Amino acid sequence: MSQAIAGPLLEVERASVRFGALLALSDVSVSIERGEILAIIGPNGAGKTTLLNVISGFYHPYEGRILFEGRDRTRLSPPDVAELGIARTFQNVALFKGMSVLDNLMTGRLLKMGGHFLLDAIWWGPAKRQELANRAFVERVIDFLEIQSIRKTPAGKLPYGLQKRVELGRALAAEPKLLLLDEPMAGMNVEEKEDMSRFILDVNGEFGTTIALIEHDMGVVMDITDRVVVLDYGRKIADGPPEQVRKDPAVLDAYLGASHD
Amino acid sequence: MTADATTRAHDTFPKLARANAQRIPDRVAIREKDYGIWQATTWRDYLTQARAIALGLASLGFVRGDKVAIVGDNRPQLYWAVLATQALGGVPVPLYQDAIEKELEYIVDHAEARFAIVEDQEQVDKLLALRARCPRLETIVYDDARGLRGYSETCLMSLAELQEAGRKFEIGHPGYVDEEIAKGRGEDVAIICYTSGTTGTPKGAMLSHRNLIVTARNAAEFEGLRPDEEILSYLPMAWVGDHIFSYAQAILVGFAINCPESAATVRHDLREIGPTYFFAPPAIWESLLTTVMVRIEDCAWPKRRLVRFFLDLAQDVERSRLSGRAVSTWRRLLYPLGRLLVYGPLRDNLGMRRVRRAYTAGEAIGPEIFVFFRGLGINVKQLYGMTEASVFVTIQRDGDVRLDSVGTPIKDVELKISDEGEVLYRSPGVFQGYFKNDAATRQVMLEGGWMRSGDAGFLDAAGHLKIVDRAKDVTRLADGTIFAPKYLENKLKFSPYVKEAVCIGQSRPYVTTLVNIDLTAVGNWAERRSIAYTSYTDLSQKPEVYGLIQQEVERVNASLLDDEVLKGAQIRKFLILHKELDPDDEEITRTRKVRRGYIAQKYAALIDALYGDGDRAQVEAKVTYEDGRTGTVRADVHIREVGAVRAAR
Numbered sequence: 001m002s003q004a005i006a007g008p009l010l011e012v013e014r015a016s017v018r019f020g021a022l023l024a025l026s027d028v029s030v031s032i033e034r035g036e037i038l039a040i041i042g043p044n045g046a047g048k049t050t051l052l053n054v055i056s057g058f059y060h061p062y063e064g065r066i067l068f069e070g071r072d073r074t075r076l077s078p079p080d081v082a083e084l085g086i087a088r089t090f091q092n093v094a095l096f097k098g099m100s101v102l103d104n105l106m107t108g109r110l111l112k113m114g115g116h117f118l119l120d121a122i123w124w125g126p127a128k129r130q131e132l133a134n135r136a137f138v139e140r141v142i143d144f145l146e147i148q149s150i151r152k153t154p155a156g157k158l159p160y161g162l163q164k165r166v167e168l169g170r171a172l173a174a175e176p177k178l179l180l181l182d183e184p185m186a187g188m189n190v191e192e193k194e195d196m197s198r199f200i201l202d203v204n205g206e207f208g209t210t211i212a213l214i215e216h217d218m219g220v221v222m223d224i225t226d227r228v229v230v231l232d233y234g235r236k237i238a239d240g241p242p243e244q245v246r247k248d249p250a251v252l253d254a255y256l257g258a259s260h261d
Numbered sequence: 262m263t264a265d266a267t268t269r270a271h272d273t274f275p276k277l278a279r280a281n282a283q284r285i286p287d288r289v290a291i292r293e294k295d296y297g298i299w300q301a302t303t304w305r306d307y308l309t310q311a312r313a314i315a316l317g318l319a320s321l322g323f324v325r326g327d328k329v330a331i332v333g334d335n336r337p338q339l340y341w342a343v344l345a346t347q348a349l350g351g352v353p354v355p356l357y358q359d360a361i362e363k364e365l366e367y368i369v370d371h372a373e374a375r376f377a378i379v380e381d382q383e384q385v386d387k388l389l390a391l392r393a394r395c396p397r398l399e400t401i402v403y404d405d406a407r408g409l410r411g412y413s414e415t416c417l418m419s420l421a422e423l424q425e426a427g428r429k430f431e432i433g434h435p436g437y438v439d440e441e442i443a444k445g446r447g448e449d450v451a452i453i454c455y456t457s458g459t460t461g462t463p464k465g466a467m468l469s470h471r472n473l474i475v476t477a478r479n480a481a482e483f484e485g486l487r488p489d490e491e492i493l494s495y496l497p498m499a500w501v502g503d504h505i506f507s508y509a510q511a512i513l514v515g516f517a518i519n520c521p522e523s524a525a526t527v528r529h530d531l532r533e534i535g536p537t538y539f540f541a542p543p544a545i546w547e548s549l550l551t552t553v554m555v556r557i558e559d560c561a562w563p564k565r566r567l568v569r570f571f572l573d574l575a576q577d578v579e580r581s582r583l584s585g586r587a588v589s590t591w592r593r594l595l596y597p598l599g600r601l602l603v604y605g606p607l608r609d610n611l612g613m614r615r616v617r618r619a620y621t622a623g624e625a626i627g628p629e630i631f632v633f634f635r636g637l638g639i640n641v642k643q644l645y646g647m648t649e650a651s652v653f654v655t656i657q658r659d660g661d662v663r664l665d666s667v668g669t670p671i672k673d674v675e676l677k678i679s680d681e682g683e684v685l686y687r688s689p690g691v692f693q694g695y696f697k698n699d700a701a702t703r704q705v706m707l708e709g710g711w712m713r714s715g716d717a718g719f720l721d722a723a724g725h726l727k728i729v730d731r732a733k734d735v736t737r738l739a740d741g742t743i744f745a746p747k748y749l750e751n752k753l754k755f756s757p758y759v760k761e762a763v764c765i766g767q768s769r770p771y772v773t774t775l776v777n778i779d780l781t782a783v784g785n786w787a788e789r790r791s792i793a794y795t796s797y798t799d800l801s802q803k804p805e806v807y808g809l810i811q812q813e814v815e816r817v818n819a820s821l822l823d824d825e826v827l828k829g830a831q832i833r834k835f836l837i838l839h840k841e842l843d844p845d846d847e848e849i850t851r852t853r854k855v856r857r858g859y860i861a862q863k864y865a866a867l868i869d870a871l872y873g874d875g876d877r878a879q880v881e882a883k884v885t886y887e888d889g890r891t892g893t894v895r896a897d898v899h900i901r902e903v904g905a906v907r908a909a910r
Contacts, residue, residue: 139297
């Protein structure tokens with residue numbers, strides 16, 4: 001699945017994150033290869049979301065560094081990270097509830113919009129062309145996620161499973177190189193999980209987007225991911241293909257608690 | 262050229278479509294909403310695209326008479342595929358897109374399809390799975406490549422690849438398609454429509470080009486269809502109705518068809534298009550009515566009162582009109598006000614503002630539902646027809662619409678009633694027989710070309726056909742009282758809360774009913790009353806919901822008092838089913854007709870309980886999921902007794 005350009009898309013090198021006395025991440029190194037679907041798993045409080053936040057620039061590690069496409073990106077802010085081509089969804093859905101699905105998706109295109117506020121105001125010339133092009137892309141996302149029927153529905157009125165899908169859509173609208181999904185299937189029923197799994201596989205397959213996701217449902221992780229990174233107490237305890245990780249004694253210990261009783 | 266001369270010159274659909282491409286090349290033939298925009302195919306494009314598909318099929322060794330299975334939602338590409346198949350002298354076999362693998366397998370195998378042209382991954386998966394057992398199926402062509410990147414089966418190809426292969430083939434074979442079109446004859450089989458049928462295995466009705474062309478033209482002339490009609494093509498392509506409206510009549514008259522964006526957006530698309538010519542089975546009219554009723558319930562009370570008042574008025578006025586009674590002056594004065602305040606906006610909201618004629622067909626419609634829509638000023642008419650007749654047998658003529666008749670025969674259709682009371686018809690639309698099933702053909706086709714309709718009915722003095730019921734459905738209770746289940750069910754279904762009902766009573770002491778609640782309407786009703794529920798099953802068994810449905814049953818019982826013949830057949834007990842009747846479970850057909858025999862068998866335990874003493878029953882039913890897997894659902898279902906309503910209330 002990897003593309004022509006050599007080297008991992010993103011590397012986290014020996015990153016540590018500390019909240020006061022709490023060491024949330026300790027000396028964690030993870031590389032994300034181009035075109036893969038990577039799962040980050042681990043028990044509650046293992047540091048999964050912290051790792052995602054480090055990648056997306058919400059937190060900056062006090063030690064270690066982050067390379068994106070081979071260049072040091074350790075100190076970037078979230079907007080800068082977004083500009084690089086990293087988009088994400090959140091554990092608790094973070095949509096604009098009063099805005100329509102369409103408008104929510106259009107916000108995902110914000111970074112693709114330049115223009116001038118006067119031209120935008122009269123919707124003329126380049127401003128108009130640009131909006132049409134952005135809308136056309138958003139329509140492709142709508143078609144892809146099969147949400148045509150809720151285009152004009154306020155996001156807040158949708159059931160949870162659909163909100164999650166819309167949030168994925170907003171991330172996709174940004175045409176990211178790397179897509180970070182924080183528990184994309186939390187709180188979903190089996191059918192919704194199957195749909196979401198299919199969308200994630202299709203995003204990866206059709207757009208070639210690299211995906212890193214946090215997920216608790218082991219069935220999903222085993223089915224759709226290429227590689228699994230396991231965190232426990234802020235440390236990385238395993239890294240490898242799903243079949244291998246599943247049998248790893250350290251992982252079994254972390255989940256079943258044998259050595260932490 | 263007169264109509265007859267045109268028929269002779271263009272005796273097949275490919276010839277007609279080619280004529281359209283020359284006569285009106287730039288007019289829109291098909292619109293499809295895709296990526297949020299209505300994208301148009303002109304008549305010239307229609308032919309060009311179909312030609313490329315035909316050439317592609319030819320490059321794969323297609324020979325005249327080959328069958329092509331066509332599966333998917335209404336998509337321009339699939340209509341092109343129908344035309345392409347016919348252009349090569351082949352026979353398209355459209356299938357229900359929501360059919361599960363087992364059903365598809367039967368038809369693909371029985372029809373001996375060599376090719377399948379399908380919409381997307383969902384259909385590809387089903388066909389790949391059944392291919393092992395249908396060795397004749399060689400190639401599966403898909404339109405939407407989404408999700409198919411990992412598929413390596415050699416029998417798969419995309420529509421674009423097929424068309425590309427076709428364009429290459431054309432270099433070595435210029436004029437190939439035109440030669441093949443020229444070989445076509447009016448008596449060639451144009452399509453095989455498998456009827457889902459309320460009984461037994463599907464049968465493939467073969468219709469010739471002439472059957473379809475003559476019938477579609479006669480009906481178009483009867484109605485005065487014009488080239489500026491707009492229709493919404495949203496009913497399954499496998500249904501003969503869609504074939505006649507969206508394909509046959511569209512090509513004959515040259516009007517535009519519109520394919521909705523997805524099944525979930527039909528309502529919205531309907532409103533955007535504003536069709537002039539519209540058709541729906543009673544189930545769709547019922548669900549439209551339910552939507553309206555639910556919205557009215559959600560209004561503030563002054564608005565609700567106003568809307569109710571004018572809707573009642575409209576129905577009174579319409580009833581008087583239909584039965585030829587005079588409308589009182591007071592009502593005549595108020596009606597225009599209602600049109601301004603209620604009917605017009607409502608029609609607009611439903612997407613029916615521009616409808617010049619609409620049909621309800623496929624099954625008897627409840628009179629209340631019919632009156633409701635006509636009262637709004639929508640020219641809904643009953644159409645009586647069937648697959649074997651190329652659809653049209655009778656239509657209600659404009660200005661001569663009655664509640665209890667299905668209209669008069671269209672041109673060239675003859676009707677008579679057999680000694681047993683069954684409606685027989687004879688017309689140029691009468692089909693060529695069931696494919697590979699002469700025994701079944703002989704059962705319906707009588708001497709002299711008369712066809713058995715399977716419906717009991719009679720002709721009144723003015724030549725109107727009145728259908729009583731499915732001939733075998735009208736029966737008697739144990740004490741001899743006449744009982745017409747369909748009639749009762751339609752009355753029940755007028756309630757927005759009742760989605761489906763199955764009445765039982767043959768050789769029984771009294772009438773009972775299995776009810777399916779409408780999740781939208783009852784769910785909304787429950788929410789307004791703060792009744793919490795977790796699932797359909799849970800909601801269906803709430804005592805409050807039983808109370809609600811009981812009121813509806815009592816309303817139906819009361820309305821029976823007016824009918825001398827049927828007043829004895831009041832509903833005495835009912836229960837609410839824990840699950841919706843579903844075509845995947847074979848309880849209703851894909852066109853939403855109730856399969857009584859199967860239900861009687863499947864729910865035998867429940868029906869026994871309805872005639873027993875208990876007030877609850879255990880049900881254990883097999884359910885089939887959309888992918889064909891099965892599971893078992895167990896539920897405890899309540900039984901409610903309803904007191905008989907007497908004349909002196």
